[in-house]
Structures are given as C-alpha cells and as structure tokens.
Amino acid sequence: MYRVLIVDDEPWVAYGISKLIDWESEGFQVIGEAYDGSSALRFIEEHRPEAVISDIRMPGLNGIELLNEIAKRRLGTEVILASGYSEFEYAQQALRLGAFDYLLKQIEKEQLLETIVRLRGYLEQKKLDAGDPDAQLNDLFELLDADGHTTIGQYMRNRGIKPEHPNVLLINALFPYATATDSSERVAEMPEMNAHVMRTGSNKLSYILQYDEALHAKELLDFITGSLNDASHIGISMPADLSYPLSKMFHAADIALFTSCFYPDQRIVRYKENEAMAAGISGTMLQLELSMKERKLSGMQECLQRLMEQCRGMQLDQFASVYNQIISLIHKYYSQASSQQDIEFLTYDQLARTYSSIDAVFERLKNGFELEGKPDLPVISGQVKAVMDYIDSSFTEDIMLGAIAKRFNLSLSYLSFLLKKETGTSYSDYITGKRIALAKELLKESSISVHEVVERVGYKDYFHFNKLFKKHVGLTPSKFRKL
Template identity: 25%
Template sequence: MIMHKVMIVEDDRIIRRGLCQAIPWEQNGFYVAGEAGDGEVAIELIEKEQPQVVVSDINMPFMNGLEMAKLVKEKSPATKIIFLTGYEDFSYAQQAIKVRAYDYLLKPVDSEQLLQKVIEAATEWENDRVNEKRILDSMPLLQQNFLQNLTRQEAKRVDIEAELLALDIHLDGPFFSSLLIHFDSSNKEDNERFKDNATKRISDFLTSCEGAVLNAGENEIAVFLSLETNQSNKIEILAKDLLQLQDEGKQQLTITYGRVYDNVFELGHSYIDCRLAMDMRHIMGPGKIYRLDDISSNCKQSEENVKELDRKLENQIKLGLPEKVSETLAQLNVAIFESRKSTLLEMKTLAVKYSSMLFYEIEKWRKEEVKGFNSSKYYEDIMKLTSLNEMFEILQRLVQEWSSLMNKSKQNSRYTLVDQAIEYMKDTFHETGLTLQKVANHIHVSSPYLSNLFKVEKGFNFGDCLLELRMKKAMEILGDVNLKTYEVSEQVGYSNPQYFSICFKKYTGYTPAEYRKKH
C-alpha cells in the first residue's frame, strides 16, 4: 500500500497533537511527515518533505496560513492545502480560494470529516500526477505536430501565441528566431544520448537568454529563441557550441538557423527558413552550420550547365573515356552544388543512371576470373546516400574500377592478329576504301581467316567493329564540333552522306541532326 505524506500546521499545541494522534492516519494510507506551530517552520519542512497534503490553521503568528500557502505553491506546487478556520475568521476562507487551497473547514473540525477531506485531496493529487505524466509523455508529439503545422502552407494560419502557451513556452522578445539541429545516426540509443546532451547544452545556454527546446522528429531538435536585438550573433554562438557535440559522439550534425523577426507571430517564418535550409543538407553536406540566405542565389546558369554536363558525361561513357568521365564528374559535382536545385531523390536517380552505364562498361572489361566487384553493393550505397559528395564518391570509385580493369586487360592480353587489325583500323577507319581485304593484307593473312579470327576471339565480325569505330567518332564530333552532316560523314569514312545517316540512326536510334539537338 502506497503511503501518502500529510503535514499538520497549527499554532495551538494541544489541537496540533490531537490532529496528529487522534486521527487513524496509517490505517487510511497516510503518515504524518511533520508538524509545525507556524508558517515559517512549516515552509522548511514542506520544501524538504514535499507532502501530498498539508492541514493548516489560517490564523497563526509570524506567518499566517495564507502567506505560507503562497510560498508552498512555489516550493511544492503539487501539494494540496486544507485550511482550518474559526467562524470569526471566515473572511480568511474567502482569501484561501485565491491562493488555490484545496478546501477549508470550520473549527472545531470533525475528525472523520477532516480525514475524508484529506483522502479526497490525496486522490486529486494522484489524478494530477497521472495527468501531468500523460501531458509530459505526449509533449514530444504535441511539439512535433505544432512544428509540422508551421510548415504546412495550405493550412490555416497557426495562432503561434496560443500554441506556445499550450506548450508552456513563454517568449517575451522583442525579437525572435529559431534553430534546427539534425543528427544522422541509425542507432536509437545514440540518438537519445545526443538529444539529452544537446538539450543540456541548450538549457545551459538559455540561462543567458529566453528560449525553448522542442522535439522536431526522431533525428531533430528545434530551438526557439527570444532575443534582445535583431542580430543573429547569439544564434551563431549556440550553433557553434552545439556543433562541438559532433566530435564528442558518433553523430554527423547539420545545423540551420532562421532569420530574426520582430513579432512572435513571425516565428513560424523563421522555423520555415530553418526547414527549407535543412532540406538542402544533401547538397550542403553534414557537419555544417548555414542559413537559407547562404544557399539562395540566381542558379539559372548553373542549371543549364548541369544539363550540358549530363549530356557530355553520357557521351564520354559511351565512347569509353574513363579519364574524361572522371573530369566531367568533378565539374558536374560543382554545377549541381551551385544550382541548389536537385532533391535527394533526383540525385539518387542520377546516380543509378550513371552507375548502370558504368556497370555495363566494367562488365565489358571484366574477366570471369576477376573477383571483388559487386554491383549490388554499389546500388545499396546509392540508396543510402545522404549527400552530394557521397554520390560523386561512389561514381568516381566506379570510374576508377573501370579504368583499372581497362588498363589491366590491355597490359595482360596477348597482342593477337585481331588486336593488330583493330589497331590498324583505329588509325584508318576514316578512309573511304577501308575493307576487310585491305586490313588482312596489312597484317599478312587472308581475308576469310581474319574474318573467322574476329568471330572466335572477339565475338563480333569485322563490319561490326568498323561500324562501332566510325559511329563513336561521329558521336564525338556531333557532340563537340558544329559540322554539317556530309562533313562528319567524310571524316568517318563515308562518301555517301545518306548512307552514313542510315547507319548512324541504326546504331544510335537518332538521325545525326536529332543526336546533335539532344546532345
């Protein structure tokens, strides 16, 4: 059985002893935690014992019951107070209501009536505790819902002042701003530990200014600040202080802060500033402190640059130029960063497209006996990526794998008759009269023998090889040089532009003009 504490405060010693001893407290779940003859002595005991119920006379020397009650609400706010008063002091009873006393009884008090009243007060104390726990347990969700409502543009205007009051947040201003902290960790215990550490760090900071910490999600904390000036100095100091927690734990932090506003109703705009900035963390990268103004710029030129580099990259991969691909990837990284437009989903889509093309090139050079390359692992990494830099690190690793396999294959392979033939074709494919017979004569074998060697060693015939050499060169020219179709045709060994166009469309799916427009 849970025992509740009751305290007796009465200046008449005989009445006080009677209240302590004549009522069967223990049989009813109570024990007397202390007794006092005046309010001053009682305050010290109440602060120490934190009783559920105090039974007190109103009219006492030194400090009367009403003065005591005001202090009790500060030092032990949950404690219920029952006043005892004589008929002549009935005016005190009316004042008892103002100090939020639980009830008052007229002297001489009936023991059973007092006991029943104390039981009722203790029951209300229990109910209050249950309700407070329910509110505390639901507070993180209430805070999260409040913050989500602030970011919903289609929703009706949130009454910031009323909502803050409901969340027991008091901000006097005159200036207001907000800060948002995101921490990347899949470990729930690490998250909770970081939240505790961050909340303590913020609470220490808030001794010098007014503010509140809110739960913004599983991996996020929001801070509302009341500032004396419209400068963001204090916000930056807090952000830098919090970023140091990154070195103390396993989390990677991203911290954004909003503009400073001179009206509490604009606090929602400051939080939206934070949220919009935070949504770009995959571009800005972790371990940073920044604001929306840092990433807002005229990005139209950069967007066009991204499209151009995208086309260039596709061509270079198809042409089998890993060194060029690596250079263009680096340029594309910068262009996407400057454009500030790509969402995380768009970045992952782009990474999947390029990685698929690179997988195809890698497979062409990879021998069956070569182990260690796992394309599914790369796809997993792409799905997990959270920043622009991670995306390009993955793609650059693939390019390095491709380049390494290509170089290794060339070094280890025998320089066969077919290899000699292909090397000769690479130097002469632009000649209109290049035939199988001419190539065979160059390496001193018969044309039927060379034709068979192509099929056995390479798995394709002479005509396919020549077509690929000419078409890749044509694609390169069309992508980089502004020449007419007949001029391109001549440069890759075709005397008939119409026949060249037919071959080009069969190989690429586009006419030369269509290809130039798209690339």
C-alpha cells in the first residue's frame, strides 16, 4: 500500500481530495493532511510517504519550493501539484523540476483517478528497477491484511487482468518444498478457467480462480486434483463474485488451510460459512466448569475427553472459539496455578502452529490439571541449564515443546512450569522474542531480503511473520529496515 500526503492551505479542499476516490482500492492510503508547505516538509521527512498531492499557492513554502526541498533532501517522494488555469506557467516549471504530474483545480474525480493509476504503475516499476526483492510481497501483505477492502475485481483491474468469468474461488496450498521464487505473481490461462497465482509463503501459493460454476465444475475439480497434486495441504474459500473483498477470501481460504494442517487425514478442506456448532458442546462446557469449580479431576478429564471427540473435525476457527472458552475457565478458576500459567488464548492460526493436532491440545490441557495438587518435582542439577542451552541453540528450528519434553524425559506440564519460572514467559513467547531479536539484527543487512530473513529466523509464512513482527515492533519489517 503506497502512502500519500495531501497538502492545501484550505482544510476543506484537502479533506475533499481525501474523499474524492477510493484510495485503498487503487493501492494507496492517505496518511495525513497538511495546510502549509513547511509543516508538509516536516511530515514528509518523518513519515516518508511515497506520494504528495500539493497545492501551489500556500503560505510558507509554496508547492514549487516544497518540490525543490524534496528533491534537494533526496526524500524520494513523488509530487503531484495542483493550481488553477491562471497559473499555467507554474505547471511548466513544476514538470521541469520533476513533478510527477500537474492537476487543474477544481480537481475532478476522473482526472485524479487517471493520475493515481499511472502513479501506481510508476511506483511499482520504480521498486522493480531499484531491485527491491520484497516489493511485490509487501504490496500483497497490505492487500491481504484482514482490514483490507480491495475487491477481487479491483485487484485484478489494478493488475491489468480482464475478468472473463462470473465466479471466483481463492485457494491456499502448502507444499513440502519451497515454491518458485522467480516471481511472486503470475497468470495461468487454462481452458474455461483463469488462475492468478501469488506466492504467499516459502512453501505456499495462493490461487485466484475465475470460472463459471454452473458450466465448469468439473474443470475446477480437475485443477484441484491435477495442478495441485503436489500440495500437502489445500484450503478452499467459499465461492464469491468480483465484488467480494480479496482479504476476506484469503482469510477464509487460510482457515480452511490451517484446518487441513490440524487434521492430518484432511488434505483438502473447503471453508464453510456459518457452520453449525456440534451438538452437546454447550452442555459439556457447563459440566467442565462445575468440575473445575469443585476441583474434581476425574470430572474435568471426562469433560475434556468428551469435548475432544465433539470438536474433532471441526473447522479450526470454530475450534479456536471452544478452546478459548476453556482457557477463560482456566483463568477464572486456576489463575494462580503454576502448571496452567503458560496456557494462553490463541487464534486459529496460532493453534495450528503451536499444536500438531487436536489430540495434542487436549493432552496439554489434561496434563496441566493432573499436575495440580502434586508437590514440585526436584530439579536435577544442571537440568534447566541444559534445556535452556538446547532451546537457545535451536530456536530457529520448528521444534514443539512436546519434543523437548521427550528429549529431556520431562512431563509437558512440568517443563512448561520450569520454563515459565526460568524465563518469566511461556515457551512460545520466549521463542518469538528470540526470533524477533534475530530478525531485527538481520534486517540491518540490506543485502538480505525480508523473505530470506523470514526463513533464517525459522518461519515459512511471510505474511505470518509480517503480522507477528508488526505486532511486537510496531512496524513491518520493510519499514523497520528504513529506520
């Protein structure tokens, strides 16, 4: 998403420009308004927007002087200037000085839209010419963010792809090997169907399929069973039309994909909207709460076993809801329990990354309750140091806490307790902290692409890493690198 600053000494004019077009659909975000050239320059130096739309006649620095200062200070911001018919000589001067374009006031919607489309193409080419290996992936990250509103049709139009069929599906596929790196996006044309392919992870490809569901259902099945034959896990979104938001389709396909990962026997999962919750879960949850309240271990274990069977095969976002209800009860009745301190609320994707299966989730929950009321086991001399040394030397590898417990002949719950006592945090948070710290160091090396950084610190999903890094650091990796 390219950032744009709007500058005009009349606030109502600046506001009007900010609302004139759907900026996000065209790949832009208005990040601010300024009402004189001097404050605009300070804003540009601090935030480094890719584009500025500025009036020419302003107090302090005028538009021409602002353009000069941007060039002199090598800020790299593209400038679009605006003024009335009587100031046409300024237009000639502005273009000579390197302005991207010149608009006549009052700015019309079609006029602004045409200029912005050309500017987007120029900025994309500028990135490619600069050899930025992460340019396309960064743009995709912004587009696929959960809050994005860009529709499938707008996304395709922005990339010069002509929609030819009424129905759209988005498929996310994981492969047992690294996917092609020569391009993050490409279009594959097939009989009766078009596929726009995006690389969205080291081992992950996303496909936007255009087809006519009424006429070509067989071709869709042939594509999934044929072209995706090598994929280890496949998640398919709900069908939609070109007016549906791209980010929502990607999110739905991801839920299906992680559901497939969570249940080893389900290689292909299709997302189901408003899937009914399994019967009996509410009753079992009430019984579990009663058992927790009365500290009846056998009752808790029986309820957890029943919940595991009731939830088996459930779509992962729904299972995450049930899981987090259990965590709420644990926090309510066991807030001081040492063996349950590291059990935390998790989203559907965090569940899939933290646990290998639904059985592993309930094993962890059951073990935590079994340890309650038992005296602390003695810590063997040097045992904690050996565990920490092992974790610190292998934190970039995909090692589950259960595997470490087996390696050191410890129960999962007791190991969690030891790590919490030693580090002050949970195993997953400790690993994340180590990986983020390493990523920040690697990002200082401009010769290493963000995609390479992702792989070096132990992640396979570029978009997951971007969200995680932004959550902990406050900036995306690409923006952090520019500091």
